[in-house]
Amino acid sequence: MPTLEIDGQEVTVEDGLNVIQAAEQVGIEVPHYCYHPGLSISGNCRMCLVEIENIPKLQIGCNTRVADGMVVKTTSERAKHAQAAVLEFLLINHPIDCPICDQAGECKLQDYYMLYGAYKSEMQLEAKVQKGKVVDLGPEVVLDEERCILCARCTRFCDEITQTGELGIFERGDHSRISLFPGKQLDNPYSGNVVDVCPVGALTSKDFRFKARVWYLEKTPSTCTRCATGCNIDIYHRQGEIFRFRPRQNPDVNEYWMCDEGRHWYKSFQQDSRIPTPLVRDGSSFAVASWDGAGTAAAQAVRRTQDEYGAEAVAAIVGAKATNEEAFLLSRLLREQIGSTQTAGLAWSPADAFHDDFLIHADKNPNTHGLKSLGLLNGGGEAEAILSAAEQGQVKALFVLGADLVTAFGQERIERALGETRVILLDTDYNGTTEYADIVLPIAAAPETDGTCTNQAGRVQRLSQAFPPPGEAKAGWEALALLSTHLDGPDSVSITDVFGELTQSVPAFTGLTYGKIGLQGVPLAGAGSSADS
Amino acid sequence: MAENVLLRHEDVPDIHKLDVYLAHDGYVAARKALTTLKPEEVTALVKESNLRGRGGAGFPAGVKWGFLPKDSDKPVYLCCNADESEPGTFKDRAIIEKNTHILLEGILITCYAINAHMAYIYIRGEFAYGAKCLERALAEAYDQGLFGKDIFGTGFDLEVYVHRGAGAYICGEETGLIQSIEGKRAYPRIKPPFPAVYGLFGCPTIVNNVETLACVSSIIKNGPDWFRSIGPESGPGPKIYGVSGHVEQPGMFELPMGMPLREVIYDYAGGIKDGKQLKAVMPAGSSFPVLTPDEIDVHMDFDSMRAIGAFLGTAGIIVMDEDTCMVRALEIIDRFYHHESCGQCSPCREGTGWLHKLLVRLEEGNGKAEDIDLIDRICTNMMGNTVCVLADAAAMPTQSYLTKFRAEFVAHVTAGGCPLKKAAAQPEAA
Ligand SMILES: Cc1cc2nc3c(=O)[nH]c(=O)nc-3n(C[C@H](O)[C@H](O)[C@H](O)COP(=O)(O)O)c2cc1C
Ligand code: SF4
Ligand code: SF4
Ligand code: FES
Secondary structure (H helix, E strand, O other), X not given: OOEEEEOOEEEEOOOOOEHHHHHHHOOOOOOOOOOOOOOOOOOOOOOOEEEEOOOOOOEEHHHOEOOOOOEEEOOOHHHHHHHHHHHHHHHHOOOOOHHHOOOOOOOHHHHHHHHHOOOOOOOOHHHOOOOOOOEEOOOOEEEOHHHOOOOOHXXXXXXXXXXXXXXXXXXXXXXXXXXXXXXXXXXXXXXXXXXXXXXXXXXXXOOOOOOOOHHHOEEEEEEOOOOXXXXXXXXXXXXXXXXXXXXXOEOOOOXXXXXXXXXXXXXXXXXXXXXXXXXXEEOOEEEEOOHHHHHHHHHHHHHHHHHHHOHHHEEEEEEOOOOXXXXXXXXXXXXXXXXXXXXXXXXXXXXXOOOOOOOOXXXXXXXHHHHHHOOOOOOOOHHHHHHHHHHOOOOOEEEEEOOOHHHHHOHHHHHHHHOOOEEEEEEOEOOOOHHHOOEEEEEOOHHHOOEEEEOOXXXXXXXXXXXXXXXXXXXHHHHHHHHHHHOOOOOOOOHHHHHHHHHHHOHHHOOOOHHHHOOOOEEOOOOOOOOOO | OOOOOOOHHHOOOOOOOHHHHHHOOOOHHHHHHHHHOOHHHHHHHHHHHOOEOOOOOOOEHHHHHHOOOOOOOOOEEEEEEEOOOOOOOOHHHHHHXXXXXXXXXXXXXXXXXXXXXXXXXXXXXXXXXHHHHHHHHHXXXXXXXXXXXXXXXXXXXXXXXXXXXXXXXXXXXHHHHHHHHOOOOOOOOOOOOOOXXXXXXXXXXXXXXXXXXXXXXXHHHHOHHHHHOOOOOOOOOEEEEEEEEOEOOOEEEEEEXXXXXXXXXXXXXXXXXXXXXXXXEEEEEEOOOOEOHHHOOOEEOHHHHHHOOOOOOOOEEEEEEXXXXXXXXXXXXXXXXXXXXXXXXXXXXXXXXXXXXXXXXXXXXXXXXXXXXHHHHHHHHHOOOOOOOHHHHHHHHHHHHHHHOHHHHHHHHHOOOOHHHHHHHOOOOO
């Protein structure tokens, strides 16, 4: 643990850190472009030059390991002069097209210019080196060669992280440019990350380009629900509309990255198929209902079934996209308000789902592990057993929470199982199963609710509500609380309370609180602290 | 001086042929080293000799060899830097083509000293003939058992590969060279780690210049005292001075280290062509400060040159007479660095191009008075802050031209172009 001085502050840091990292720990940002904590050190931008006592030349912070007794000056006259000079070099051939650049507002050239630069341009415009604009690199990414500062973060990402090596630097000197190797496309499943690592506006996302100025967007930290890995993300949104997901750093889950499929996953939440209001079946169609009306109808259906066929004739299937809290509330409702033990989890993924040994998991559900911890999933045949019971007339009323049974089991099977069953459906969107429902309760999608999911490695992570669900939809836990009150059960007032109750009754969660989970998640007792890859 | 060491072909015709070389004490030093000395004894002799690197920086060779880690279980590599791309420099090429075996013998002894069993000769791509000479000489030497397995029956094995370069000045920078051998872009690496610790394929590596390695056999043969007696103690030995430009007899001269520059130009290269006056000398290739006529009494060795703010570099001496336009000369130099910057570091990538554009502007008569100070400021900002010293190699001569020939730059601004050119274009007064 070396102790050193940075800009007059004494600090003791872990061994092996570089000066940029150490400075960060005391809240000092050493300006930098090429350094990225997830990539190898390249040392090419020369922006992070700092003064170190007893070393005559300025040193680059990214390639200087801290040592005991080191005295670092990041803002001395010499250091600042050098930083300003580097910035000036970077800007001479830059097109200065911020007004039409997507990176504006999150561009390190802009940021540092305001801090260190702010001098007049010395280079006549016509003398600038001209390079390619709007160069198509692949399905996700577009390159503007003139904005590129050749920091090599993107090439290092493709060399070191995906090891797909699509990108290289071609030509020499100020004619250098990023390009694809012949015959290659930047189409690896993680290609969108190069846009995030690019410190300037050279690499932009085809999906996000020209859609919004970043300073108008709000950012909410959450978790990706595209698969069981649960990459940590930020949701960028405005007025109930999501514009993009970006990875949020979590060394134990996704480091700095996420996959392209996850990146596009936000679109799945804003389809036309969202259910706007509660619905109650009226013959062959649905009638719009109030929450109270639908809740009452659901309670009546349950009680009637219970009276006619007994409590075990009421069952529930919980999809593994439901949060821990939702799954807990529904299974508790069955157990305590109805007296049924028939709650089953369902974690269905397409058999041929793409996966790899990096982040993309074959299980396309965010909370399979959670359902296991709650005792709802064991061998995997639980939901199937309930359907069989329904086919044999033993299940007469069925709650379906966040699961499209038709996709999982096929139309024919569901027709046989649910044709005569009262179905109370809680979901975000219309799907094949909606047709079999008698009562439909619209609930919030992942970005619209608070709650937790447990990823494949057993790490409990939080979803955060970025904005309220559309129409009259309610957060799943609120919808379930409402059902509970209609069945004479307890109400729930907040997600923290629900989580608290969950920890009381599920051993794996003992000792946890919603607050403790924080933004980085917590491994469940017995689960390893890192992904099992 | 007595017989040439490095340019021995001038004394012994066909010395590049193995039989001729062997007939003139060839590989005697190598045999002595391998059969009678321990590797560390060879290194000690080279250290004692004060042999300093001829690639430009003048680093003591024996000291560099001593930086190899003692406890590494990785193989050690020797890279012979034969990329010779420095403007005004053509000494290594002569050794490679005309005195090939003295280089190969130096490589053999050096590999033995540093315990390397594999050596690469990284030769500038354009030196097709030189590469052929090396291949031919190596084939002969392999045939005689001087390379390969169990050399001189000592159990010492050595393989030598000739690797033709990838066509850029930056391939001569030692870590760019290493990258290039590895099949990568010749982007110089950040240091530390230095090649002695983390070099070729991540293994301990020594990079030495051709002329440096060509000195090694003479040290083993004649002893370090002999070597130190040639020129100044602090950096002695035989040295090739290459003279080009406006002299009567351009060419190469093997002389002791520390020759007065004036003597080299006037006594050996025959003085300024057509009886003209000397205006400027670049004594060290193009990467170091220019000298004015009143500075040429300096002795050409590492320390004497440093004492006057100059460098020995490659001792490639470029002579310019009174009719030379210094703005144009500098424009050509900076065009070179602009063309050759690898483009990795922001100050170098952008700075070299910027300098060149400003100089073209001045030369074309479109320069502004402020440009001169701007050029100076750009140089200051480029220096000392990059991965390799190419940025300095561009900035140093540039600043020295501005300082020493400022009036010419100012005149280009006020006259709206080159006054010399304009004068030449004037019809002669009748
Ligand atoms: C831009 C640049 C180009 C260089 N080119 C050469 C070269 O062509 N040949 C050479 O021997 N050294 C060259 N060098 C110096 C090498 O980096 C290195 O210092 C040298 O090969 C070490 O050998 P020495 O110790 O025997 O001099 C160059 C250095 C720089 C910065
Ligand atoms: S495109 Fe972006 S990430 Fe890639 S080298 Fe250029 S500036 Fe760096
Ligand atoms: S100083 Fe110039 S040549 Fe050297 S590594 Fe940097 S950009 Fe390349
Ligand atoms: S961040 Fe250190 S050189 Fe680029």
